[in-house]
Amino acid sequence: MKKFPLKKAFTFIEPGPVTMITTFDGKKNNIMTISWNMVMDFTPQFAILTGPWNHSYKALVKTKECVISIPSVAISQKVIKIGACSGKDTDKFKKFNLTPLKAKYVKASLIKESLANIECRVADHIKKHNIFVLDGIAAWFNDKIKEKRMFHAAGDGTFTVDGRRINHKKLMINKLPDGV
Numbered sequence: 693m694k695k696f697p698l699k700k701a702f703t704f705i706e707p708g709p710v711t712m713i714t715t716f717d718g719k720k721n722n723i724m725t726i727s728w729n730m731v732m733d734f735t736p737q738f739a740i741l742t743g744p745w746n747h748s749y750k751a752l753v754k755t756k757e758c759v760i761s762i763p764s765v766a767i768s769q770k771v772i773k774i775g776a777c778s779g780k781d782t783d784k785f786k787k788f789n790l791t792p793l794k795a796k797y798v799k800a801s802l803i804k805e806s807l808a809n810i811e812c813r814v815a816d817h818i819k820k821h822n823i824f825v826l827d828g829i830a831a832w833f834n835d836k837i838k839e840k841r842m843f844h845a846a847g848d849g850t851f852t853v854d855g856r857r858i859n860h861k862k863l864m865i866n867k868l869p870d871g872v
């Protein structure tokens with residue numbers, strides 16, 4: 693994993709891809725799948741939605757840290773299966789043959805097989821709406837992965853895959869943060 697400019701990390705989440713969230717509860721690594729996510733600020737700040745019905749929730753509340761891991765479509769089936777079982781009774785890194793890598797600032801692991809990983813600290817937890825607000829503190833990119841297309845959930849079990857990218861930077865230059 694190569695260090696990726698933190699100020700550009702929001703560009704992985706802005707398109708609304710299916711992501712994974714890794715946590716470490718003090719004993720075990722875990723992974724869950726999250727498609728309810730959004731960018732809240734370029735700083736970067738993100739929101740994810742999850743609650744006490746998931747095993748990851750306890751670790752998020754306790755440790756106040758996690759990694760947002762952004763997979764490419766190459767591992768979409770694994771990512772969906774990760775969202776269909778629980779860390780309560782399953783070691784998902786082992787079961788899905790994914791490699792945990794040590795993060796720099798948080799105890800949750802990066803996922804080697806993902807396109808990108810963003811280390812995050814929980815900035816806020818809006819219990820009423822099951823929203824965690826996350827501050828991104830470091831970003832990593834795996835340039836060895838050839839398949840770079842992300843995938844996106846429709847919510848009914850179907851998914852779309854990134855298509856052609858068009859460049860309209862000139863039309864919104866006054867809305868783009870410096871260096872993006």
Ligand SMILES: Cc1cc2nc3c(=O)[nH]c(=O)nc-3n(C[C@H](O)[C@H](O)[C@H](O)COP(=O)(O)O)c2cc1C
Pocket residue numbers: 710722723724725726727728729741742743745746747748749771772773774775776777778779780845
């Ligand atoms: C494509 C997909 C998207 C999902 N998105 C979310 C989400 O945004 N929020 C959420 O709480 N659960 C979501 N889930 C469900 C969790 O990933 C699932 O409950 C998982 O088993 C939780 O793992 P854990 O118990 O180890 O934390 C999603 C599942 C799939 C397959």
